[in-house]
Amino acid sequence: MTVSSNRVAVVGAGQTAFGVLPHAPRSLLRQALLEAVASVDKGISPSDVGEGYLATLGFGGWQIGNPATLLAEEMGRPGIPVTHVENACASGSTGLRAAYHALRAGSCDVAVVAGLEKMTDDPSPRRRFWLGVSGETEWERLAGLTFAGVYALLAERYLSERKLTPEVLGAVAVKNHAHGALNPHAHLRKPITLEKHRDAPPVADPLKLYDCCPVSDGAAAVLLAREEVARRFTDSPIWIDGSGGGSDFLALQDRPSLTSLAASRFAADQAFAHAPFPREKVQFAEVHDCFTIAELLALEDTGLLPKGEAPSATMEGRTRLGGALPINPSGGLKAKGHPLGATGVGQVCEIYHQLRGEAGPRQVPGAERALAHNVGGSGATAMVHVFSR
């Protein structure tokens, strides 16, 4: 289905570096918005923006209630309708989807989507407390699981069913660390080796330290415009060609499969049902790799690779920069960092710059079509967006 009459474009995108940052949440948000505004080729004024969506968990509780109004304030546009969106780690892409629909519905001509998280200033016990709150409480958390443990259960089953060793997880980590080393915005910018991955301290068997994304601060923002007005802001817009979402049972124990996330499958199917090109045409993707196993799941759940091919594609280097289907050229959550609410918006920043040929040393040559995949919790929610230039 072609929806060219009602398309939505990304006309600007910016983010802070992800990492351990000294800034307060509000200034992180301000920096990301300034970057996004500065990235608009022909300029944009606050008065152009008609609506805003802020994705944040309010990690640590700094502003759990009513944070979206900060977006209007920092955008310089107090008074516009703003909405706080929260789908755990998929909050950013959920905000994107909400803005996409608002624009297609004609609610406004330009919308801003921002994601924000300040995580590193919480004392460790409190941080561990917060890291679990998006999981299922009554059975999973109270059986002693945080997300590392939940993804470990997925990984253990995955490796066992496919008769694989944790080396395949290491291959994901090594690749994404290598990509992150090329990204000035990445939290972890040091390449690692398979040996370093293998010898790292265990976290939740079979996951070790380098299977886990870091705890990061950061903010990201994108400016979306309806097709009718998009060229007022740029001659090189990036189009959102499809938006899909999905959900699943909160707890693993209620799901039919432990080696596939149904929410990701639903989201991808929905996104491609609207996209003007099939998934085989996607040239690179930013996928949700909070733990290395998650990237392997994502590759098959989104249909970017046929069922069963994610491990071999990874081991053979097909998902590396320079391979046939680069995955997470930004470094992914694994190396770029994972400031929860900002993550999904940050993925769009990467895709925006890649599709415009602005990604520097990590540029995917000739990239025209891309996919963003963002998961909430252990797969209870997921969003997939498809882009082209």
Add this chain to the structure above:
Amino acid sequence: MAVLTAAAVALPGWARGNVVVEGPDEDAFTLLVRAGELLRKTQPSNARARAEVRKVRVISSLAGDERSALFDAWGLPSVELVAYPDSTQGVVQSLSEALDEEVGEHDGPSWLLSAQLASPRGTGVDDPPKQSAAAAALAFGHGALAEGQGPNAPSPRTWVTGEGSTPAGPVRPPELRGFRGAASAPVSILLTLVAAAASSEGGTTGSWVHATGERTHQRTFLDGSKVPLQGYPVPEERVWFQVPEEAWRARAGAPLAAVSQGAYLSRETYLSTLPARWRLEGERCAQCSAFSLPPVGRCHRCGTRDSLRRGRLPHRGKVESATVIHPGAQPTEFDWHQETYGRYGVALVRFPDGDLLTFQLTDQQPAVSALGADVELELRRLYPQEGSWRYGLKAVVLPPASEAKATPHPRGA
């Protein structure tokens, strides 16, 4: 006048398996639960004896809501529960009252339980690991039951069961490790009684009650023999709840804000879902076969409101997937566990009918993840919150079938 009709002994996992368990999570409450479960399995097949439990006597220092939670754990309707002080006097008084009770031919049994727990860990060479913990449960009923009357009356020997029983004998005599010298502790007295009952020799029964004292009662025991029950010297009270109990209590008393802010299961919610959490009571959907916990009159998978059938999942299953949580990867509720014992396992357990649930693994040393292993679920301590313990089912990995055949597992049947 009632007589002893059945008895059971429950031992914690660390005493059953002859190993020092890394994360002992059994206490007076879980052992009382287990002793009651064993007692129920031990009840004579005689229909009258299987009548509903009429009254429960507990010698313990359990808090009030923990005492009433025993019924949730056993899946028994709440009946009168009498609590006795955790002392020798409590034993004398409770035994006397249980035996003195007028019992009709059709009355259900009354139960008397006691549990004791001591530190499972010593502090060094001079203080080797203590493994003294046990619970005893006794059932009292109409005299005729004990006299072997009726067509289905079993022999007394089979009426007694317990952890540590072997195929050859019904019960291991209770000179349990660590209980030596602790004959004054209430549970030791009950254990002695259990052993005496197992031996079904009146003389043995008499050997412990023959101490001197001012009160004298005559009782009929399993074999119908008359034995004098006398008071005995009140010993120095033994405090069995020591390290790490004190530390745990202190931890449990930490301010709410320090342990929980958002993923918070209130004590009220916890108490209201005990049948689902402890006994896996739920509803089976005839439309999609999903099992919903707790039962709310609606299938959690397909939403159907009719064709739901109440049921329970068995307390056995297989490990579908598992992980070991290393220090730092635990939720804050489990900080005490990691600080005290280190890593622990968690498993997704597949039940025979295909249902899947999540449980912490316990009695492991070291913690390992063992896909495909058979597990048995037992009620254990989960974590401390708001000044008391939360309890839940945990999975104990059973030895492989071949191994179990070669050497009888101390867990018994």
